[in-house]
Amino acid sequence: MRSVELKIEDVAFGGKGVARDNGKAVFIPYSIEGERVAARIVREKKSFAEAELIDVVEASADRVAPECPYFGRCGGCSYQHISYEHQLELKARQVEQAMRRIGRMSEPPMRPIIPSPLPYAYRNRITVHAEDNVVGFYRRDVHTLMDIGRCPIATPEVNDALVQLRAGRVCDGHYSLRAHSGPRVFAQTNDEVAEALADLIAGILPGQGTLLIDAFCGAGFFTKRLAHQFGRVVGIDWDRFAIEAAQKDAGVNEAYVAGDVTTELRWLLQQSELTSTALIVDPPATGLSAETRRAILDSPPATMIYVSCNPPTLARDIAELQQPFAVLSITPLDMFPQTAEIECVVHLQRRREAETLRAD
Ligand SMILES: C[S@@+](CC[C@H](N)C(=O)[O-])C[C@H]1O[C@@H](n2cnc3c(N)ncnc32)[C@H](O)[C@@H]1O
Structure with a gap:
């Protein structure tokens, strides 16, 4: 070559x-x-x-010098050779570029990126693999395991769990090591940035609305924090363990539905008074399915918050959603320092409400 x-x-x-x-x-x-x-x-x-x-x-x-001796071989991190300040600039620029190129926006309303207070030691869970007494992560270029003694982007609790795991005889398989106990359902990875994310959304959403629909709610991370701002909140997720966990300590105005967002959301939006309804979507990296986008386009709620961990699919979806919605702000968050991943929050408002606001 x-x-x-x-x-x-x-x-x-x-x-x-x-x-x-x-x-x-x-x-x-x-x-x-x-x-x-x-x-x-x-x-x-x-x-x-x-x-x-x-x-x-x-x-x-x-x-800069990477902190991790496995950097460059391990598939997890891509940016340890870049100063943290510059990682933030790069990620903000990448979101803006995706919004321009894929999202077809001429002037994306970007807000400053929210940094992680901890550029290292932030991950509250990792999954390691074990094979023939090798315990660690897969190499980035080939499907072979690397023996890993410590992961510098994981929290000290997670690294302690790794040390404990390695101290015994480890059977072949996958091991999820976590800083927190609790049900084995989706949870945000970086506690500090997750709090900033929840605060950001609480600040965006209008107080005392009638209904909040939290699609892809997991165990209710957003729903529970926002329940006091709404008359009624409904979370939807197809992971029944997550829904059971959310239902356990649910308040009187909280309801959780175990089901597919594609079908449940269409039905819920059709039943709702859309002018006083807010919708949060936090889909997996693949973004919203064509059917989910169609359900939202057919019955657009007054306010929508799109939380995404993948700027290209976010931008693809926003390109379509701009027909009924105005994009009021785009805020990247650095949930995953040292890696190439980017979290992002987009605030959308139905055009008729956005125009009324502008006229006032
Ligand atoms: C990125 S996580 C977000 C979880 C939650 N918002 C949180 O912050 O903890 C995506 C969630 O979507 C759920 N999910 C993915 N596809 C779904 C679908 N088609 N219908 C319902 N839930 C889905 C997964 O089970 C997962 O809990």
Whole structure:
């Protein structure tokens, strides 16, 4: 495979630097825009190529030493070589670019990115794998396990659990190590940023509305914090263990439905007084299904909050939702420092309410 020396122009969502080789885009991991790097092309397609970094010829001022000895081999982190300040700038820019290119917005109303108070030691759970006495994570390039003694992005409690696991005889399998006990259902990964996320949404949503629908509610992380702001709150999730956990300490105005958002949400919206209804959606990385988008477009509530962990699918969905909704703000949050993942909150308001507000 041929070697090249290239100038990095940008860092794309996913974490790879982007350079041009005779006009063709070349993606190079562990590089930063502005750097000159030596790289080896390992995969060449008609419209783009993938390369491995050989050497940094001219380093960026934002390049720092990674904290983790496994960085570059482990598949988990992509950005430990970049100063935390610059990681935040990159992620905010990537969200804005997705909104422009995929979301078809000319001026996305971006709010400043919310940083993580802890750039390391924030993950409250990890899943490690065990095979033939090797305990750790899969390598990024091949499907082989790396033995991992400590993960610096995990909390001290999680690392203690890893030490304990490794101290005994470990049978082959997957092990979920958690800082908190509780039901084995979806939970936010970074406690401090999760609180900031909940506060952000509580601040956006109008006080004392009639109905809040929390689609993809999990165990009710948002629903429970917001219940006092609404006459009635309804959470929907197809994980019945999460719904059981949410129902356990539910207040009188909280209801939880175990079911598929695609069908339950259409029905709920059709039954609701949409002018005083707010909807939160927090789907998995695949975003909203076409049927869910259709259900929202057919019966748009006055206010909608879209929480996303994947800017491209978020932008795809927002492009469609802009027909009945105005996008009032887009706030990225750094839930996952050192990794390429980005959390994002978009505040939408039905156009007729947004126009009334503007006229007042
Ligand atoms: C990103 S998590 C959000 C959980 C919750 N909002 C929280 O903050 O804890 C996505 C949730 O969507 C649920 N889910 C995914 N697809 C679904 C579907 N089609 N219908 C219902 N629930 C779904 C999963 O079970 C998971 O709990």
